[in-house]
Amino acid sequence: MKELKTKIAPRPRGRPRSERARQEILEAAYKLLRDKGFNAVGSHEIAQTAGVSSATLYRWWKSKEEILFDACFERMKPILAIPETGSGLTPLRRYVLRAAEFLVSEEGAVMARVFTGIHEDKRLRQAFLERYVEHRRQIQRRIIEDAIASCELKSTTDPELLIDVLTGPLFFRWLQGHAPLDKGFAKSILDSVIPAFRPH
Amino acid sequence: MKELKTKIAPRPRGRPRSERARQEILEAAYKLLRDKGFNAVGSHEIAQTAGVSSATLYRWWKSKEEILFDACFERMKPILAIPETGSGLTPLRRYVLRAAEFLVSEEGAVMARVFTGIHEDKRLRQAFLERYVEHRRQIQRRIIEDAIASCELKSTTDPELLIDVLTGPLFFRWLQGHAPLDKGFAKSILDSVIPAFRPH
């Protein structure tokens, strides 16, 4: 009972963290990430662009990688919050087309840099799975399960498999870049894969 | 005509490059890459492990990344040289199963590190496409075209699409690691995708 207050106003003592500085840092980091790439961004450069001291960076983040990671997700937040509507196969098709659109956008390119940049950092990879991948898959799972329930997909459909077969090829071209990733490609995937999961 | 000799014995003057040093460097680089990861390997560490001077490294390679890149491909050369035999759908199924096997192997894990490690280096990405991707796709293209010719696949099959739909999901799990990449998964992909490309 004596901890009830912490739920309502757990405001710590002392000077509060500057929300302005936090936003400036993440914004500066995102822009540098976009303009120069993951490895080329300097930590002092981020601080200078944000009009902030280097010390402030490392008061809140453990490493440059973590800053860039957070900067990416801060930016993607509104983009990834688009709600899913409709029923049957329509939302599934729309989801894949939107995913393709996102991956080729500027934000998608930045995310590719972050994705490859953090690949060897176990903690950040885990965070990526939790904060991005798992959330996205959850949406797709729900869509697919709905379509199964309405008999637009076979009752034996494995949602995990279908997600990977639909999204994997997009991811493949996104990172490897052996061929263009456009809406035509996304449609081709849908048109060839979905029939294999439909009841006859 | 006066350049004819260069084709037969273009041996330059001076002391020849040490083939032994070259191999020791690439071998040391591969082992360090395997044991410590792409970013954690130091250039002086490679030199020391190989019993070679740092200067020798940079006489032949432009950067540490290039050394690790070459070290990876030197090691993969024999693995990737396995010939393809058989006709019909068998070689296609076998290819996908072997690809899955390779990706989860130690060598596959090392290659993932190299792949992500060089992502922002334009020259090395291009080299990766030419030295690895294009070669692998060529093999798959031939297999698929054979299967089309023998009417085991629809005549309208787009080889590029089929390659991406079969391999993309493997690649997806390989790099993103949201779910295990094993033979069972590879079989599931084959069993669900191939029927969609078969003539009825």
Place this chain on the structure above:
DNA sequence: GTAGAAACGAAACTTTAGGTTTCGTATGTC
């Protein structure tokens, strides 16, 4: 066999960048 050309090892060196420390000041709560 000797001259010239180029690679080699050893080791000092330069530069850049990630991250830390210090300290005086600013901003909040009690």
Place this chain on the structure above:
DNA sequence: GACATACGAAACCTAAAGTTTCGTTTCTAC
């Protein structure tokens, strides 16, 4: 007004990539 904590500025530390120097070795040409 006391206390706690964040802030900026700037010097600082350390590690690592890549370079330079130089004496030595290994080859070709004559």
